[in-house]
Amino acid sequence: MSMPFYASAEQIMRDRSEYARKGIARGRSVVVSTYADGVLFVAENASSALHKVSEIYDRIGFAAVGKYNEYENLRVAGIRLADLRGYSYDRRDVTARALANAYAQTLGTIFTEQQKPYEVEICVAEVGHDAEGDQLYRLSYDGTIVDEPQFLAMGGGQADAITEEMRRTYTAGQPLQAAVQTAVAALGSAGGTDGARRSLPAEQLEVAVLDRTRGKRKFRRIGGSALTALLPAGHGEPAGEPAPADTPPHDRDESGGSDH
Amino acid sequence: MRALDGSGAVHGILRYATSPGSSSFTEFLSAAAPDLMPSAPPAGTVVPHGTTIVAATFDGGVVMAGDRRATAGNLIAQRDIEKVFASDDYSLVGIAGTAGLAVEMVRLYQVELEHYEKIEGTQLTLDGKANRLATMIRGNLGAAMQGLAVVPLFAGFDIDAVDASRGGKIYSYDVTGGRYPEQYYHSVGSGSLFAKGALKKLWRAGMSRDEVVRVAVESLYDAADDDSATGGPDITRGIFPVVMLATASGTERVGDDELSTVVRAILAEREARPGA
Numbered sequence: 001m002s003m004p005f006y007a008s009a010e011q012i013m014r015d016r017s018e019y020a021r022k023g024i025a026r027g028r029s030v031v032v033s034t035y036a037d038g039v040l041f042v043a044e045n046a047s048s049a050l051h052k053v054s055e056i057y058d059r060i061g062f063a064a065v066g067k068y069n070e071y072e073n074l075r076v077a078g079i080r081l082a083d084l085r086g087y088s089y090d091r092r093d094v095t096a097r098a099l100a101n102a103y104a105q106t107l108g109t110i111f112t113e114q115q116k117p118y119e120v121e122i123c124v125a126e127v128g129h130d131a132e133g134d135q136l137y138r139l140s141y142d143g144t145i146v147d148e149p150q151f152l153a154m155g156g157g158q159a160d161a162i163t164e165e166m167r168r169t170y171t172a173g174q175p176l177q178a179a180v181q182t183a184v185a186a187l188g189s190a191g192g193t194d195g196a197r198r199s200l201p202a203e204q205l206e207v208a209v210l211d212r213t214r215g216k217r218k219f220r221r222i223g224g225s226a227l228t229a230l231l232p233a234g235h236g237e238p239a240g241e242p243a244p245a246d247t248p249p250h251d252r253d254e255s256g257g258s259d260h
Numbered sequence: 261m262r263a264l265d266g267s268g269a270v271h272g273i274l275r276y277a278t279s280p281g282s283s284s285f286t287e288f289l290s291a292a293a294p295d296l297m298p299s300a301p302p303a304g305t306v307v308p309h310g311t312t313i314v315a316a317t318f319d320g321g322v323v324m325a326g327d328r329r330a331t332a333g334n335l336i337a338q339r340d341i342e343k344v345f346a347s348d349d350y351s352l353v354g355i356a357g358t359a360g361l362a363v364e365m366v367r368l369y370q371v372e373l374e375h376y377e378k379i380e381g382t383q384l385t386l387d388g389k390a391n392r393l394a395t396m397i398r399g400n401l402g403a404a405m406q407g408l409a410v411v412p413l414f415a416g417f418d419i420d421a422v423d424a425s426r427g428g429k430i431y432s433y434d435v436t437g438g439r440y441p442e443q444y445y446h447s448v449g450s451g452s453l454f455a456k457g458a459l460k461k462l463w464r465a466g467m468s469r470d471e472v473v474r475v476a477v478e479s480l481y482d483a484a485d486d487d488s489a490t491g492g493p494d495i496t497r498g499i500f501p502v503v504m505l506a507t508a509s510g511t512e513r514v515g516d517d518e519l520s521t522v523v524r525a526i527l528a529e530r531e532a533r534p535g536a
Contacts, residue, residue, distance in 0.1 A: 079379055080288055105273070110274075
């Protein structure tokens with residue numbers, strides 16, 4: 001089939017969006033929410049070495065879904081930008097808003113000008129001195145930036161369902177244990193066979209917080225026995241089946257690519 | 261990550277990720293913003309100089325203490341300058357030499373260690389941290405030749421140590437960036453000879469935290485006694501040496517209240533001993 005001489009810009013952008021959305025839907029989901037002491041990240045992640053959630057700066061955290069090497073690139077770039085800014089000015093001059101703007105510019109430019117968009121959706125979060133100061137920013141593959149007030153869910157095929165579940169069950173200002181259980185339940189509400197709920201054990205979760213009560217660096221990972229202690233007793237047994245594996249290589253994708 | 265738009269331009273924030281595999285903030289800074297690297301003023305400028313820094317191991321960690329004086333020629337440039345810093349959760353660095361350059365270098369070193377940890381997801385080993393500092397000093401050799409030397413003293417608690425009571429480690433450096441592990445105690449700066457003489461008599465292996473704090477403060481007192489570039493404790497103003505500890509529970513700065521008690525005890529003893 002010969003290449004068409006002309007494709008409308010709208011068509012090209014739509015194809016790219018489609019491509020990016022499929023890439024993001026292949027992975028597992030992440031929930032970011034605010035709780036009494038700051039910001040909570042809960043990701044469905046069976047790997048203990050490859051992280052979806054990461055520290056960027058004193059009060060800033062990063063979470064991403066989609067293609068690992070792409071969001072890993074963005075993560076490193078964000079840490080460099082933050083450290084450079086903090087070093088040239090002052091540590092307090094580094095803000096999530098500035099970082100989110102930089103990410104939005106980058107993702108938007110890549111989406112328009114590159115042949116392949118980044119198949120990523122990222123969240124930049126900042127913990128404030130009080131609950132009003134907490135900020136969550138959601139950035140999409142095309143550079144759209146949304147300032148989320150309380151929580152967000154991204155990635156996997158069921159982000160909308162998870163968001164709905166969070167809307168039903170979330171309350172602001174929960175203590176850490178309640179907030180973790182709400183988020184884990186929301187993640188487990190989708191992705192099971194025939195809509196059954198999944199009970200995700202600690203080994204399949206990556207959990208971290210930005211805790212405003214901590215010292216200089218607010219980011220802290222919660223794993224192992226500390227995480228198990230936050231989950232309901234008997235949770236995760238039998239272990240819920242994991243959602244479809246993170247982003248297999250594209251040449252094995254049989255769900256139907258575009259055909260020209 | 262290069263864009264495929266033919267221009268070769270790297271987009272926005274991604275120009276900060278153009279060398280995957282380097283977790284060094286110093287290397288990144290010298291590429292991205294070389295004007296922010298610590299640099300020396302023209303030779304011949306009169307800059308604040310002189311100091312004494314001491315470090316000593318004890319049961320469970322290591323202490324580092326530094327005096328508070330910065331001199332420029334015969335004048336006291338600052339009475340309360342801080343020369344000992346926590347470079348990260350388990351290590352301390354003290355700097356002797358050109359004050360402005362030293363403070364910049366410590367700041368850069370702190371970011372260097374934190375940067376590595378955030379990118380890699382794990383801290384450097386204590387030896388790794390000591391090595392990085394040596395590299396930074398080596399990079400300053402050109403300025404050192406002009407008389408603007410920066411000589412650090414590095415100490416920390418090695419969380420990988422088999423025996424936690426001997427987990428405190430000390431490293432000394434020369435201007436070429438040579439790195440030397442020190443076994444028991446060490447001192448750098450214009451007053452270091454006097455401080456080391458005091459430590460030789462005061463330090464013992466396996467001291468407690470309180471004992472080693474007293475020894476560190478007393479050795480600085482002796483250095484200040486004989487070196488005009490080292491400041492002694494200033495009770496009138498409440499300015500005491502910066503004394504920091506590195507142990508398994510992290511770094512800690514000894515409070516002024518405790519130091520005040522220690523200093524007054526030293527003064528009382530000396531007053532009772534003529535010739536001291």
